Structure formats: C-alpha cells, structure tokens
Amino acid sequence: FGGDFMHSISWIITVVLFFISVILYRAGQEKGGKMASMITRVGYLVIVGSGIFLLVKFGDSALHYVKTLLGLITIGMMELILAGISKNKKNFWQWGAFVAFLAATVYLGNYLIAI
Secondary structure (H helix, E strand, C coil), X not given: CCHHHHHHHHHHHHHHHHHHHHHHHHCCCHHHHHHHHHHHHHHHHHHHHHXXXXXXXXXXXXXXXXXXXXXXXXXXXXXXXXXXXHCCCCCHHHHHHHHXXXXXXXXXXXXXXXX
C-alpha cells in the first residue's frame, strides 16, 4: 500500500467523522460533537501530511497543485460547517460549497491516480 491508499482512507475516515460530529451536534450532544470534531481535526492532519507526501512524490503537473488547493478548501469548508453548527448558525451555502469542493477533490484525485 502506498501513500495514495493512506491518503484515500484518511479522507474517507475523516469525512465519516465529520458527519458523526454534525449528527451529534444536531442531536444536542455538545460534548460528543466536540469530541468527534477534535478527532476529525486529527484526520485533517493526516490528510495534509499524506497529501504533502504525495505532492512531493508525484506533483509534476499543475493539476496536482489544483487538487491540493481543492482539498484544503474542502477541509476549510468542513471546519466552517462544524463551527456554524456548534454555534447554531444557519450554514446553507457552506453545505453547498462543501459538496461541490468535495466532489471536485475526489474526482480530480481519482483522475490523477488513473493517469
């Protein structure tokens, strides 16, 4: 298994933890939501670390840098959503942006693995 496998798995686990955080916050379980969001942040570190490794190893085109930027924006949107939910703020546009950036990140990541 290479760095791309670790990177993909860390994305999957982190997104699942993100949704668990959202569900816990919305269910009124502030303590559980905060704990899950802290674990999600550890996932961000693994994603960024493995992403830097892949960028150094395979970053020979502009698309690799675009994918890196999309990934960082996706993580930023996840943080904005969690911050908004924990403060009971409406965040419709953040959800739309999150879905769009996540889809673009996954698509471009799979495309770069295939070429």
